[in-house]
Amino acid sequence: MRFFRKTVFWFIALAVIGGSFYLIDKQVEEKKVIEEIKKKLFPFEPKDIVEFQIIKGSDNIILRKESETWFVKSPLSAAADKEAVQKLLDAIINAKFEATLFETQSNEKLKEMGISGKDSLSVTFKISSGLVKTIVFGDRNPTMNLGFAILKDDPRIFRLTADIRAEADKTVYDLRDKAAFYFEPLKIKGFEIKWLDGKSITVSHPSEGKWHITKPKNAVAGAIKVTELLYKIKDAKIKAFVDESPNDLMSYGLSIPMLKITVIGENGKQTELLIGEKDKKQRGVFAKRNDAPNIFSLEEDFIVSIPKSVEELEETEIEQASKK
Numbered sequence: 057m058r059f060f061r062k063t064v065f066w067f068i069a070l071a072v073i074g075g076s077f078y079l080i081d082k083q084v085e086e087k088k089v090i091e092e093i094k095k096k097l098f099p100f101e102p103k104d105i106v107e108f109q110i111i112k113g114s115d116n117i118i119l120r121k122e123s124e125t126w127f128v129k130s131p132l133s134a135a136a137d138k139e140a141v142q143k144l145l146d147a148i149i150n151a152k153f154e155a156t157l158f159e160t161q162s163n164e165k166l167k168e169m170g171i172s173g174k175d176s177l178s179v180t181f182k183i184s185s186g187l188v189k190t191i192v193f194g195d196r197n198p199t200m201n202l203g204f205a206i207l208k209d210d211p212r213i214f215r216l217t218a219d220i221r222a223e224a225d226k227t228v229y230d231l232r233d234k235a236a237f238y239f240e241p242l243k244i245k246g247f248e249i250k251w252l253d254g255k256s257i258t259v260s261h262p263s264e265g266k267w268h269i270t271k272p273k274n275a276v277a278g279a280i281k282v283t284e285l286l287y288k289i290k291d292a293k294i295k296a297f298v299d300e301s302p303n304d305l306m307s308y309g310l311s312i313p314m315l316k317i318t319v320i321g322e323n324g325k326q327t328e329l330l331i332g333e334k335d336k337k338q339r340g341v342f343a344k345r346n347d348a349p350n351i352f353s354l355e356e357d358f359i360v361s362i363p364k365s366v367e368e369l370e371e372t373e374i375e376q377a378s379k380k
Contacts, residue, residue: 095152097191097207097214102145104183110226112177117228128232132300135233140226147223148179148191153214154202160211169204169213170195179224193221234294236343236354237329239319241286248318255364269366278371285369288361289317289329296338296353308342308351309333315359331359 110117118130119141126136158165166172171194180190194204196218203218246260248271258271259282267277298308305311309332317329331354332342340353363369 097151097153097205097216098149098181098189100149100181100183100187100189102142102149105145105149105181106184107182108145109180110177110224111180112225113174115227117226117231119231128228131228136231137233140231144223144226144231147220149181151216151220153205153216155215156212157204157215158213161206161213165213166194166206171204171206171213177221177225191224193224196221229297232297235290236292236294236352237289237317237319237327237345239286239290239321239327241283241290243322244286245320245322245324247286247320248316249362250316250318251364252312252314257363257366257369259369269369272366275366276371277369281369281371285361285363292354292358294352295340295355296335297350298335298338298342298353299351301349302344302351305332305344305351308344310342310344310351314341315362317362 105121107118107120109119116130117128119126119136120129121127126138126141128134128136163172170176171192173194175195177193178190179193180188182188190208192206192208194206196203197215201218202215203221205214205216205221206212207214242264244261246258248256248258250256256271257269259277260268260270262268265279267279267282269275269277302308310330313330313332315331317331319327319329321327328346330344330346332344334340334356335342335353338353340356341358342351343354343358344351
């Protein structure tokens with residue numbers, strides 16, 4: 057009986073001690089979480105942002121979210137690169153400062169850290185409630201791994217990782233949508249490839265997985281070949297934006313294009329991608345869509361993947377046999 061009472065006593069004692077350690081660990085963990093939250097620069101989340109502005113020197117870039125889609129509003133109007141915008145917002149809004157260097161600011165300190173100089177970079181965020189917050193980045197430290205920053209409504213000067221400024225230091229090109237062509241490859245009704253020398257290929261898409269060559273002859277197109285080609289065209293990225301409002305297409309070789317790719321969407325609407333002369337400055341080729349005025353540059357090797365003969369898309373005997 058005495059042995060049983062001792063066992064119960066030690067069991068209770070161990071349970072109390074274990075519970076105490078658990079409570080201590082939990083309190084320590086909660087304290088760490090609170091400290092981490094205190095280090096956040098912004099009191100909101102990336103999803104809350106409806107507009108932001110980047111100012112660096114004479115550059116002034118404004119982006120705005122409309123119906124969950126981001127658009128560049130200044131210095132021009134254009135669709136934004138969704139992934140680039142999200143990466144910027146995640147990096148800055150979720151950022152935490154390493155330390156508080158000074159509790160108060162002075163013109164001398166701001167100048168010394170490059171926060172008030174000509175190379176300073178500011179980003180202003182606006183959320184749906186109307187709350188506006190601005191962060192101003194300064195120089196990096198001598199080892200280049202840390203940087204300095206302030207919040208405009210906060211007297212402190214912060215030290216944070218230099219990567220945060222790097223994510224904020226974007227150009228219009230970085231944030232602009234760089235898709236050359238918009239279409240869903242597997243949903244289109246067909247497409248046409250037309251070269252300046254007169255060679256052309258027309259392919260129809262009568263049903264899912266079925267591709268038929270209708271010009272220059274009737275033949276079955278290889279589904280894998282067509283799918284790979286269409287995704288190469290769709291995934292092509294703009295290398296540089298050349299001219300937003302061109303007065304003359306001839307100087308770019310686009311009045312009589314070297315290559316014209318026409319895609320017929322599932323709604324029957326036709327969209328064209330025109331390829332002109334070589335862009336020697338960008339080491340690419342000039343291009344434009346028929347539904348937009350601007351001229352851009354694509355990689356030179358874009359045209360390499362575009363077939364010139366029907367045989368390049370035609371289904372082979374081996375592919376036909378594999379279906380049987």
